[in-house]
Structure formats: structure tokens, C-alpha cells
Amino acid sequence: MAEQLLQINGLKVSAEDKEILHGIDLTVNRGETHVLMGPNGAGKSTLGYALMGNPNYMATQGSIRFDGKDITEEAADKRAKEGIFLSFQNPLEVPGISLGSFIRSALEQRRGEKLRLWDFRREMKKAMDVLQMEESYGDRDLNVGFSGGEKKKAEILQLLMLRPTLAILDETDSGLDVDAVRTVSRGVEEYQKNEKGSLLIITHSTKILEALKVDYTHVMVDGRIVATGDGSLVEEINAKGFEAYCREAIHG
Template identity: 75%
Template sequence: MADLLDIKNLSVSVEEKAILDAVNLTINKGETHVLMGPNGAGKSTLGNAIMGNPRYIITGGEIVFNGENITAEAVDKRAKRGIFLSFQNPLEVPGVSLGNFIRSAMEQRFGKRIRLWDFRKELKASMDILGMDHSYAERDLNVGFSGGEKKKAEILQLLMLKPELAILDETDSGLDVDAVRTVSEGVKAYQKNMDGALLIITHSTRILEALSVDKTHVIVNGKIKATGDGSLVNKINDEGFESFLEG
């Protein structure tokens, strides 16, 4: 498989505090990687750095995406390239409907006008995968949505935007069992129907139970301490992160 994302010796600071220290990570097209670690380990920092959030200052190393160095590129350019980042706490956007937001994002992503009829047909099909009432497309983005509804709205964006790399940051955080199952179905649909890659950032393992995982990485104190296959998730389930903290 060809490398999709190649992170080389990446160091990142936030507000002059060093968070990541010489992180190396390679993700191939079609792979699902899991990044786990205790709170404050640097998981979300890595996701935001890949997406290009300007609050996260790269102090060393580089990010290569599809063979091109994107270390200095802005967020919007990375999004057009096909990088998608979900958020732990999705923002509310009064005055902009969920449907209009997604259609506008698709037109930016694919660089062309999306016919309304085609858009509505695809939107309804994707909402059905997530068990979402079609009326949600007319509601203001995330306004009045429950935590589970906000996460479903983000997975809906994932299905519609078809990114080459989807970074899911604590997607299962705060969800009940049914909501986790529904979100997992959406992620599985992305895995099945698109030749993209996933980086799932989590300190839990609930969303991973129904997914196929190629590699698992453990990050502690800004360094990747271990990399393994899906069985590493089971080790963490049984033993926690204590053995990695000691190293």
C-alpha cells in the first residue's frame, strides 16, 4: 500500500508548552489506526496538528500527505486535500442548517457545484445509515442537539465528504451504548465504501469493538511508546496504561 500520511519527527507546542516530542507515524490508504493514551498524553494535539489548527505550533519535523509536504498549509487547504477532523465538542452554528453546511463543505471539498436533487438523495441515504430523522437536515447545525446527535451529525459529514483521511477525536465520548453502536455503523460504512484511512483517537475502547483495526499506537507524555495490531487494544483493556507509563 502507498503511504497516505507520513509524520516524521513531529514536535508540537501549545502556548509555548511542548506537547509532542519527535512523533513518527505512517498511515497507508485504507488502513484504520487507533491512537490511545491517558488524558493529557497528546492524542488530540496530534489530530489538531495534522489538521493544521494554528493554535498548535509545529516546532520540528514535518507532515507529508499523499507525497506532499503540508506542514505549513492552512486548514482549508488540508480539508480540500481530503483531511477530516471530528471534534470532542462540536460547535453550534446558529442560522446555518446542517444540510446547507454539508452541501457547502462538499462544494469546497470537490471544487464544483453540487446539484440539489443529487445532494438530497445522498444526504437521506447517509442519514438512514445513522438512523437520523431527515428533519435534522433543516435544523441549525448542532443547535439544541444532544451529545449523541452532534456526534451523528459529524459522522454524517464524514460519509458525505468522503475524506481520504478521517481523524475521529473521542467520537464515543459521553455517548450511551445505543449511540455508540449507531456511530460505529457509520464508521463501518466509511471503512467499507471508501478507500480512505482512519485515525481514531480515544482513551476508551467502546467504539473499537465493532471495527476492524490495523494498528494501535499508545502515546504517553507526547511520545509514542508502543505500536501493535488490534490485540494491543485488548491488552490496554485488561491492564490499562500503567506498563507504558513506566517506560
């Protein structure tokens, strides 16, 4: 029997007093890969931020349960410690804090213990090799001066190092060339293979999905999930787009 990891019931979310999500129901079991697709402005990223506990996105109704615990009111740092990870669509630049220091600090908080520098560097090098990143990136300020591809690789490096139970990837393949997408996909594949973690992949395109087994695909339109299917739904959307789903949402 499948073991539930994430259960979202009737979730409504507002930002700046405007309701964006209108009653989301979604269940993710351990080890499953779910894909969330939809047109621009559908509310996909809002769901990711709400699950991570971003204070700018307020849950006004419904509940979020993670690993059997109600986390609807929990702060983002507590959710991260419990095993939720969000790869941002537009990662922030953080001057004065190196990528390596940032990851080491996050790891120590997650594990609740200090890490020896040598052990940490060895672990990080192993993850960097998967992503074809030079070790020098670890000493650079977090995302400062990074290209789009380098920022996305840094996000996936954090994924491989932190080993969350649930990884939410928001447009991780957006704006990347073919080689960068292949490298990032390799990192996601490595996470899924080694950690047997659950994935919620928010995307417009399907480049990053080619190497992954997709269990469920959800279509979001206007803050509602209007269709759910298996991996074949991705191919249908590739061929036909979202127009039919948008029409159906308008006409009910």
C-alpha cells in the same frame, strides 16, 4: 506493496509556547485503521489538531506529508480539500447555518463544483438512513440544541458525505450510550467499507472499535508514542490499563 498516505517525521508541536508533542513518527498507509490511545493529557487530541492544521497548534519541528505532499505549513481549509477530515471531541455550535447547508458548502468546496439541491438532498438522506437520523436534522442549525449523541451523529454524517481519504476521529464514542455507539460505529464501518479510506481513531475506550479491523494500535504518553502493536494491543490495554506505559515513559 502498501501505499503511504500519511507520513509524520519527528513532529514537535507547541501550544501557547508549551511543547506538547515531542518528536512523533507515524506512517498510515491507504486503507489502514490506526488507533491512538493513552491517558488523559497525553497529547492525543493535539496530534489530531496539528494534522488538521489548527492554527493554535504550531509545528515547531519535523514534517507532515499527505499523499506525497508536504502539508506542514498548509492551512486547515487546504488540508480539508485535499482529503483530511477531523471529527471533533466537542463539536462547535454554529447558529444561523443549518447542518445541511454546512455540508453542502463543504462538499462544493471539496469537489470544486456546484451541487444541485435535489441531488444533494437525495445523497444526504441516504447517509442519514445509515445513521437513523430524521431528515429534519438537516434543517436545524449546526449542533445548536443537539444532544451529545446527535452531535456525534452529525459528525459521522459529514464523514459519510465528504468521503475523505483520511478520517481522524477524536473521542467519537465519548459519552454515548450503547445504542448511539452502535449507530455511530455503523457509520464509521460504512465509510471504511465504501471509501476504503484510512482511519486514525483517538480514543480512551474501545466501544467504537468492536466492529472495525484495527491494523495498528499506538500508545501515547506525555507527547510521545511509547508503544506500537496490532489490534491485540487494544485488548491488553483494556485488561491492564496504561500504568506500565506511564512508568516506562518516566524511567526511560
